[in-house]
Amino acid sequence: MTNILIVGGSSAIAAACARHWADEGARLFLAGRQAVRLEAVAQDLRVRSASQVGTYLLDVNDHHQHAAMLDACREAIGPIDVVLIAHGTLSDQAVCEHDVDATVRELSTNAVSTIALLTLVASAFETQKHGTIAVISSVAGDRGRASNYVYGAAKAAVTTFCEGLRARLFKSGVRVLTIKPGFVATPMTAGLSLPGPLVASPERVASDIVRAIAQGRDSLYTPWFWSGIMLVIRSLPGFVFKRVSL
Numbered sequence: 001m002t003n004i005l006i007v008g009g010s011s012a013i014a015a016a017c018a019r020h021w022a023d024e025g026a027r028l029f030l031a032g033r034q035a036v037r038l039e040a041v042a043q044d045l046r047v048r049s050a051s052q053v054g055t056y057l058l059d060v061n062d063h064h065q066h067a068a069m070l071d072a073c074r075e076a077i078g079p080i081d082v083v084l085i086a087h088g089t090l091s092d093q094a095v096c097e098h099d100v101d102a103t104v105r106e107l108s109t110n111a112v113s114t115i116a117l118l119t120l121v122a123s124a125f126e127t128q129k130h131g132t133i134a135v136i137s138s139v140a141g142d143r144g145r146a147s148n149y150v151y152g153a154a155k156a157a158v159t160t161f162c163e164g165l166r167a168r169l170f171k172s173g174v175r176v177l178t179i180k181p182g183f184v185a186t187p188m189t190a191g192l193s194l195p196g197p198l199v200a201s202p203e204r205v206a207s208d209i210v211r212a213i214a215q216g217r218d219s220l221y222t223p224w225f226w227s228g229i230m231l232v233i234r235s236l237p238g239f240v241f242k243r244v245s246l
């Protein structure tokens with residue numbers, strides 16, 4: 001039986017992952033800031049085959065609550081085998097360009113809170129010498145685009161942090177998976193004008209994530225075609241990229 005902590009438990013992508021794990025009989029613990037949304041996800045998991053589902057109210061920007069949340073998780077479901085960090089906000093780039101507080105808030109939610117959580121989880125996993133830490137970053141972190149570089153910078157920080165953490169924890173038998181979705185149809189992207197054929201469902205992305213964790217992979221572009229798209233985008237020289245960047 002697998003014990004799984006999900007931070008950002010009401011995220012559409014995370015909830016789709018949780019449904020897979022519930023069907024496998026996992027014990028799940030969901031942390032998030034909105035009781036109603038969290039409980040709705042938990043109820044759905046309980047009527048599936050989840051062995052146990054706990055919830056915990058947490059605003060990830062309240063770093064001082066992270067340790068208490070981890071303690072509550074262990075108390076509820078036992079030693080943690082898998083952590084999925086899935087919370088995030090899609091920054092309003094136009095607002096951030098003129099609002100220091102908004103920019104700092106976005107960097108806090110999308111990067112600093114994740115790094116703070118990873119710092120605690122990494123030490124615990126290093127001691128227990130097993131487990132998988134899976135973190136949802138984004139293709140947006142691969143390159144700074146004019147239209148979303150605040151969000152992209154936060155995700156780049158998460159991607160780089162995870163890369164270093166993976167190297168540190170490798171010797172302890174702990175896996176670190178960096179997940180880079182492209183466009184996904186979730187509440188985060190609702191109302192945006194996105195190129196239809198490139199937009200995936202949360203269920204499709206969740207299947208890839210669950211499989212990548214089971215396979216012990218280091219990184220994942222999901223759906224798969226984003227690895228090709230980002231290979232091209234990453235290889236564009238800077239003097240070209242700044243002219244075509246959207």
Ligand SMILES: NC(=O)c1ccc[n+]([C@@H]2O[C@H](COP(=O)([O-])OP(=O)(O)OC[C@H]3O[C@@H](n4cnc5c(N)ncnc54)[C@H](OP(=O)(O)O)[C@@H]3O)[C@@H](O)[C@H]2O)c1
Nearest residue numbers: 010011012013034059060086087088138181183184186188
């Ligand atoms: N959708 C995409 O196209 C896409 C692409 C690449 C990467 N991603 C990443 O995928 C992850 C999941 O996003 P999603 O697409 O599933 O969107 P979503 O359904 O909107 O989920 C975002 C989650 O983050 C939580 N959250 C935001 N701020 C929080 C805070 N301060 N404290 C606690 N929880 C907070 C939200 O909780 P509330 O219920 O309280 O709002 C919500 O559960 C995010 O890291 C996102 O950046 C998404």
